[in-house]
Amino acid sequence: MKFAIVINEGPYQHQASDTAYLFTKAALAAGHEIIRVFFYHDGVNNGTRLTTPPQDDRNIVERWSRLGDEAGLDLVVCVAAAQRRGIVDADEAKRNGKDAENIADGFRISGLGQLIEAAIQADRLITFGD
Amino acid sequence: MKFAIVINEGPYQHQASDTAYLFTKAALAAGHEIIRVFFYHDGVNNGTRLTTPPQDDRNIVERWSRLGDEAGLDLVVCVAAAQRRGIVDADEAKRNGKDAENIADGFRISGLGQLIEAAIQADRLITFGD
Amino acid sequence: MSMLHTVNKSPFEKNSLRTCLRLARPGSDILLIQDAVYAALPDTEFAAGMIEAARQHNVYALEPDLMARGLDRDKLIEGVEAVDYDRFVELAATNDSVQSWL
């Protein structure tokens, strides 16, 4: 079965990203397909590569990057939400005149249409938020 | 009178930073001193220079940078909270092996002791959060 | 010692205001900001509690937040006073400390 996952809160502040990650892993293990993980609202903050959590804690961003790589996940950060919060890839940096970018491995920035498309194509859409 | 301000949520997602800003401006206008604005929890996300909010909306980060410059505010981002969320200055980038930094003008990264010190030195500490 | 209590959550959604009213000493200054200004609406399921609160305390509501939410400063629960940011600062200065019920 095809799942789409929506994450609406940033790493660490709320449990949303943690629960979504464990759900995603369990769904993959059960043989389901995750057609997209869409990061909206503060959820876009899961997509920065500049975090350095304490060594005895989980690394939420790297965990998504790694699972994305292993399972071929489409990790999409909403561009409008990302602009408000400062999540930037090379293209966005150029377009908005920023001197740095911070997107993490395996994440891409795209529009809200990607959320709607996922909701149309997936058998189930499930939201993790605050 | 000496005020210390604490901001616990990031820009846009919650009204905390907006209310804190208007309070700070009003306090300065009334002749009070703001000895420190301390950004904790997701509040550290107020300190990234990579945001590009819509043109018809307020620019929360730039607004703090500008007021900080005009009023000589001490805008302090908690280092432990910042590491979890990816707010980085040049020193932090070097220390943690990051290839980019994103701290906004007028903000500095420091320890939690700065919060306690502000609470001791200020006549009033006021917290804005979710 | 006197304390300014600020509350920023709608009483219909979260327990913050209820807890504030349980733990604020009689005669306290209580300022409703952000989504807590909805508590100043009359005729709600929370109105009886607010009418009582306005008798026991000095209850204020931040006018810019009332306006943002389409609430009329002249149609609030009796005893709730609309104030601006200058007054917010004054309340924080005249009380000995500030407690934020989030």
Next chain:
Amino acid sequence: MSMLHTVNKSPFEKNSLRTCLRLARPGSDILLIQDAVYAALPDTEFAAGMIEAARQHNVYALEPDLMARGLDRDKLIEGVEAVDYDRFVELAATNDSVQSWL
């Protein structure tokens, strides 16, 4: 059409679970996750509502979240079943859609 309802907020803090119970059709699957697992505690001020909910619906609580909060899966309100993430996925798959009460 059937719907899985997830709830992630403590019923002592926020109205999410109350609203879920008002709007879920009888016989729904309701899964408590994150801070909502506190709703499965017996002898609370919310327990009567949960006992009734467990009669009308199939109520589950996510075991990793119970454990994180020090709640014993064998001491939950009668009718609330502790489940793991595999079962969470199965509930999402067997229902036609998923509604998150935040």
Next chain:
Amino acid sequence: MGAIRKFMYINRTAPHGSIYAQEGLEVALIGAAFDQDVSMAFIDDGVFQIKSGQDTSATDMKNFSPAWRALGDYDITRLYVEKESLEARGLNVDDLMPLTWEDEDDDYIEKPSIRIVNSDELSKIIAGQDVVFNY
């Protein structure tokens, strides 16, 4: 998956205190281009999202509330407002923005988009959705 799906935006948060209402409306306006069967529900403090007379000028925040009036043009014409939520907040339909749509099959007559429904009616409508979004 060529069939049209029933999308519902379930709005439960108050506006301005957090951004969910504003960014949720942005999803609905973008989503309208995808020709699905779209409706909205306003529950709990979500009913405040369409309270009339919102003026954010003194907060320096963006006033997105006029965008609600565009919904009719985007063919989002069914806005279900839970009666119990309105009543608990001392509101009635006259306190809400007069949101309307033009019915092109009925001589472009302007019709109200807001439909007051009770909990039982709303629970049935929600149960019939294919996809729900929460803001």
Next chain:
Amino acid sequence: MGAIRKFMYINRTAPHGSIYAQEGLEVALIGAAFDQDVSMAFIDDGVFQIKSGQDTSATDMKNFSPAWRALGDYDITRLYVEKESLEARGLNVDDLMPLTWEDEDDDYIEKPSIRIVNSDELSKIIAGQDVVFNY
């Protein structure tokens, strides 16, 4: 400002669902070095912060709850727990971690840090603080 000030950490949020409890405890542990007159209050879902038996291993989240036991060593020895909050959640003091401190003025006897107080007592204690932090 050389006088010792009365600091209170007011804890009202449940642990794990959000980070406030964890990062709040970090403030208290750092703040202990500043030799102020420190106490804590546990109100509403904050009482769950010191619930015994927390085990986050199956969530992959950091289990910070053992750090509560360090408070006594940091001279944070007055933990006020609101009786009404405990009762509403079906808990009593035996459900909480047995947090203690060693009284160096009393032959290092181990004494309980947790003090159950009712709302009225707690409201007076809160009103007497110079600075309050909220987590």
